[in-house]
Amino acid sequence: MNAVEVNNIKKTYGKKKEVTALHGISFDVKPGELFGIIGPDGAGKTSLFRILTTLLLADEGMATVDGFDVVKDFKAIRKRVGYMPGGFRFTRI
DSSP: OOEEEEEEEEEEEEETTOEEEEEEEEEEEEEOOOOOOOOOOOSSHHHHHHHHTTTSOOSEEEEEETTTTTTTTHHHHHHHOOOOOOOOOOOOO
């Protein structure tokens, strides 16, 4: 079993789906493997992480994290994975 499996993920944005963030992305990450995703701004990295952490639905394709489907098993994934976006800021009250 792979730690992460991504198969033909597609994600578009806009009323007419005119902006494609991810187009047919596929890869596997083995347990214990160090794996990085790099690319310029707007390449779809954040969209992919939001799909893998169950915060966003893909338009097409499927993905699993630790053997759990990101759509059907979202509660199990959320118990195992934490995600803090780069734009998050703590403020004093």
